[in-house]
Amino acid sequence: MxxxxxxxxxxxxxxxxxxxxxxENDAIVEAIIESVAENAGEDFDYSELVERLNFYRKNPINLxxxxxxxxxxxxxxxxxxxxxxxxxxxxxxxxxxxxxLQSIDALDVETIKKLLPFITLGxxxxxxxxxxxxxxxxxxxxxxxxxxxxxxxxxxxxxGEGSSKYLGSPQRFLTRYRYHYGQxxxxxxxxxxxxxxxxxxxxxxxxFDFYSGSLFYxxxxxxxxxxxxxxxxxxxxxxxxxSGLSFSKGAAITTTVKNEIGLKAYTSTNxxxxxxxxxxxxxxxxxxxxxxxxxRQIDAGISxxxxxxxxxxxxxxxxxxxxxxTEISKRNNLSQLLYGANVQYKGKAxxxxxxxxxxxxxxxxxxxxxxxxxxxxxGRQLSNIGLYxxxxxxxIYFFGEAAHSLNSGSAYLNxxxxxxxxxxALVFFQRNYAKNYHSFFNQALSEGSNAVNEKGLYSxxxxxxxxxxxxxxxxxxxxxxxxRFQADAPSSGYEILTQFTYSPNKKIKTIARYKxxxxxxxxxxxxxxxxxxxxxxxxxxxxxxxxxxxxxQFRNRAEAVVYRxxxxxxxxxFILFQDIVYNPLKSKLTGNFRIGLFDTQSFNTRIxxxxxxxxYGFSAPAYQNKGIRFYxxxxxxxNKHTDLWCRYAISSYSNIDEVGSGGDKISxxxxxxxxxxxxxxx
Numbered sequence: 001m002x003x004x005x006x007x008x009x010x011x012x013x014x015x016x017x018x019x020x021x022x023x024e025n026d027a028i029v030e031a032i033i034e035s036v037a038e039n040a041g042e043d044f045d046y047s048e049l050v051e052r053l054n055f056y057r058k059n060p061i062n063l064x065x066x067x068x069x070x071x072x073x074x075x076x077x078x079x080x081x082x083x084x085x086x087x088x089x090x091x092x093x094x095x096x097x098x099x100x101l102q103s104i105d106a107l108d109v110e111t112i113k114k115l116l117p118f119i120t121l122g123x124x125x126x127x128x129x130x131x132x133x134x135x136x137x138x139x140x141x142x143x144x145x146x147x148x149x150x151x152x153x154x155x156x157x158x159x160g161e162g163s164s165k166y167l168g169s170p171q172r173f174l175t176r177y178r179y180h181y182g183q184x185x186x187x188x189x190x191x192x193x194x195x196x197x198x199x200x201x202x203x204x205x206x207x208f209d210f211y212s213g214s215l216f217y218x219x220x221x222x223x224x225x226x227x228x229x230x231x232x233x234x235x236x237x238x239x240x241x242x243s244g245l246s247f248s249k250g251a252a253i254t255t256t257v258k259n260e261i262g263l264k265a266y267t268s269t270n271x272x273x274x275x276x277x278x279x280x281x282x283x284x285x286x287x288x289x290x291x292x293x294x295x296r297q298i299d300a301g302i303s304x305x306x307x308x309x310x311x312x313x314x315x316x317x318x319x320x321x322x323x324x325x326t327e328i329s330k331r332n333n334l335s336q337l338l339y340g341a342n343v344q345y346k347g348k349a350x351x352x353x354x355x356x357x358x359x360x361x362x363x364x365x366x367x368x369x370x371x372x373x374x375x376x377x378x379g380r381q382l383s384n385i386g387l388y389x390x391x392x393x394x395x396i397y398f399f400g401e402a403a404h405s406l407n408s409g410s411a412y413l414n415x416x417x418x419x420x421x422x423x424x425a426l427v428f429f430q431r432n433y434a435k436n437y438h439s440f441f442n443q444a445l446s447e448g449s450n451a452v453n454e455k456g457l458y459s460x461x462x463x464x465x466x467x468x469x470x471x472x473x474x475x476x477x478x479x480x481x482x483x484r485f486q487a488d489a490p491s492s493g494y495e496i497l498t499q500f501t502y503s504p505n506k507k508i509k510t511i512a513r514y515k516x517x518x519x520x521x522x523x524x525x526x527x528x529x530x531x532x533x534x535x536x537x538x539x540x541x542x543x544x545x546x547x548x549x550x551x552x553q554f555r556n557r558a559e560a561v562v563y564r565x566x567x568x569x570x571x572x573x574f575i576l577f578q579d580i581v582y583n584p585l586k587s588k589l590t591g592n593f594r595i596g597l598f599d600t601q602s603f604n605t606r607i608x609x610x611x612x613x614x615x616y617g618f619s620a621p622a623y624q625n626k627g628i629r630f631y632x633x634x635x636x637x638x639n640k641h642t643d644l645w646c647r648y649a650i651s652s653y654s655n656i657d658e659v660g661s662g663g664d665k666i667s668x669x670x671x672x673x674x675x676x677x678x679x680x681x682x
Contacts, residue, residue, distance in 0.1 A: 047268050062119075076252065078255055150672070240385070279294075351389065351390050359382045364380045410434055430458075431456045491532055520532040524568070553581040
């Protein structure tokens with residue numbers, strides 16, 4: 001039986017069984033991810049957030065025992081909401097019923113609905129009396145195997161030689177193992193081969209292209225956390241040191257402020273945003289100390305002598321792809337050593353901390369050759385220091401961070417979240433990032449890809465007059481004091497978003513959104529001296545979610561974009577899609593599917609739309625050109641310990657006869673892919 005027949009048979013089975021969302025990736029998890037991932041982009045790795053949410057579904061947080069740290073990991077809770085929840089418990093004693101959450105002013109009905117799957121009032125799995133036998137008997141094991149492939153032949157796999165030829169097979173393989181002993185001990189192993197990479201062949205004789213592993217311990221006491229292997233560090237507002245998962249501006253306005261987690265195990269498939277080595281958090285009453293050290297090889301473009309210290313770093317590669325001779329030539333070219341410590345004081349209302357670390361490389365970064373990158377980092381060593389704080393006063397949460405890269409520039413930000421009443425919340429955020437501020441682990445809120453060369457003022461409001469209505473809006477005004485890529489002069493811009501939500505009952509939810517982005521870029525005229533032009537992009541969205549009954553849920557969305565640069569002609573684009581979710585109670589087979597129409601005039605009017613996928617496989621592809629997109633997911637629960645997922649997706653275009661570019665180019669107007677995933681739990 002051919003592979004294509006197998007794929008079509010799997011799709012037919014899914015359709016006949018009324019495809020619906022997998023149980024673990026239900027509507028609540030999807031809504032949380034979509035609300036915080038507005039600007040994440042097409043290739044963003046959502047697996048870390050999905051894994052975190054699903055972990056706390058299996059191991060819910062005990063609200064009567066937890067501190068701030070675990071609640072901050074949920075991400076959709078704002079600092080004001082966390083403060084009021086902990087204050088309520090301190091003033092009134094332990095919660096007797098979860099219904100008491102409704103008496104906390106900062107917790108609206110929608111937030112409580114999101115929170116309920118991840119919390120409990122019962123006892124957590126204790127660490128006392130730990131033995132090797134209890135580790136085996138009471139621990140949980142999770143093994144996941146994922147296979148995926150684009151079904152059409154892509155140009156990179158064609159016979160012949162060249163810099164764009166893929167040296168491996170078109171399949172993607174992902175294997176991951178997780179062990180948890182309650183919320184205290186964990187072990188993780190992740191192995192991944194991307195499409196086009198070798199697998200036990202050629203330049204990849206050791207199997208998978210990416211290996212990641214970690215051991216992690218977390219408990220109350222003097223030794224609070226210990227991480228061995230791959231880990232993340234997240235302090236302050238991300239200006240000095242923040243690795244791993246991070247989000248920027250979006251419709252979830254009160255979560256614009258980052259909830260720092262500190263030290264955590266790294267379990268994502270992203271091959272760039274992590275540290276590798278050893279770190280620990282030590283508690284001394286109200287003082288917390290986190291020393292850390294990391295050493296790893298990273299991908300980089302090197303000029304001249306790749307195999308000696310004489311070569312200079314021309315670029316860093318964060319894609320994690322090693323398919324072609326060019327991509328492989330950049331692999332592990334650069335050694336990075338990082339060490340330092342974070343010290344913070346945690347009072348009842350005040351937290352203040354300081355982080356200092358040094359990053360060293362075995363090769364020097366070359367000086368920028370263009371005017372716009374004149375102030376970028378050059379050299380082999382970079383030292384960073386930072387100071388951050390947050391302070392809760394009544395219903396106001398103040399936060400801020402100042403950072404300095406030694407021998408170069410500084411950056412700082414300050415802000416506040418105020419819960420004026422139970423129905424109104426305000427957010428204010430001010431930032432100033434110098435053009436010569438340097439940090440390789442900088443993920444603070446910014447309009448640019450890095451928090452550098454930028455000044456800005458952000459303000460947002462959320463109004464919830466009752467359970468039926470919610471209005472959220474923000475305005476962000478920013479300025480770039482120095483040149484940028486495609487902007488040969490200091491420039492400025494602004495971004496405005498408004499969203500209105502109406503939920504007349506528990507079965508219907510409607511959303512209307514308008515977003516305006518305005519920036520300045522070089523004109524498109526070929527001349528020696530470029531002038532700046534205003535680039536405006538407007539998005540209009542209407543969405544309706546409604547439940548037909550206990551099994552069926554529908555979602556409809558219409559979105560349009562209008563783009564214009566200077567006095568050039570206006571460009572437009574739109575998408576329309578219908579989602580149908582079927583998730584019957586106690587059914588072994590569930591799933592969902594989407595069919596969408598799209599018509600965009602150019603790359604400038606592309607529209608990103610969030611899609612559900614196999615477990616831990618959420619994505620937000622760009623809808624571009626003109627055509628139809630369809631995808632279907634199914635999950636079959638073989639038994640108590642085994643689950644099988646299938647996914648098929650296809651985009652069919654009516655205005656092009658080639659899809660993609662470079663090695664990914666497909667001759668024809670269709671692009672489809674298939675995934676199958678098996679999970680074992682014991």
